Amino acid sequence: MATLTWNESFATGIAELDTEHKTMVAIFNDLHDSVESVNSRQRISRCLDRLTAQAIEHFAREERLFMATAYPRAVHHKKEHDEMKLWAAGFQKRLDEGMAEGMLLTALDSLKECIYEHMRTADAEFVPYLIAELAA
Numbered sequence: 001m002a003t004l005t006w007n008e009s010f011a012t013g014i015a016e017l018d019t020e021h022k023t024m025v026a027i028f029n030d031l032h033d034s035v036e037s038v039n040s041r042q043r044i045s046r047c048l049d050r051l052t053a054q055a056i057e058h059f060a061r062e063e064r065l066f067m068a069t070a071y072p073r074a075v076h077h078k079k080e081h082d083e084m085k086l087w088a089a090g091f092q093k094r095l096d097e098g099m100a101e102g103m104l105l106t107a108l109d110s111l112k113e114c115i116y117e118h119m120r121t122a123d124a125e126f127v128p129y130l131i132a133e134l135a136a
């Protein structure tokens with residue numbers, strides 16, 4: 001399974017958002033490594049906690065920006081954030097219940113696609129609107 005690779009096509013040009021996206025990519029790769037190389041349940045769980053905490057903080061920042069700029073796609077975008085938070089809670093629960101390694105890898109593949117897709121679509125759609133609003 002491949003790790004997540006940051007590339008400049010993900011850059012939003014907004015420093016705080018880019019820093020947080022890069023941090024989430026780094027934590028995801030740590031999580032990936034903890035599953036594939038170390039396979040320590042304790043470390044996997046700690047990585048997942050860090051990723052969840054970072055995602056919650058990041059999503060809250062984006063959602064404050066939606067409110068501040070009356071972003072018309074806020075409901076749709078927030079729904080994607082909420083789905084990812086729910087997914088993380090479900091993943092933690094399955095991990096606590098002793099999910100098999102093969103399932104862990106499959107679940108991480110889905111998470112990777114979710115993160116890529118969200119940055120490429122919902123976040124990429126929001127940022128030009130935000131930049132225009134901030135400049136107005």
Ligand SMILES: [Fe+2]
Nearest residue numbers: 021058062123
């Ligand atoms: Fe984001």
Ligand SMILES: [Fe+2]
Nearest residue numbers: 062077122123
């Ligand atoms: Fe987002």
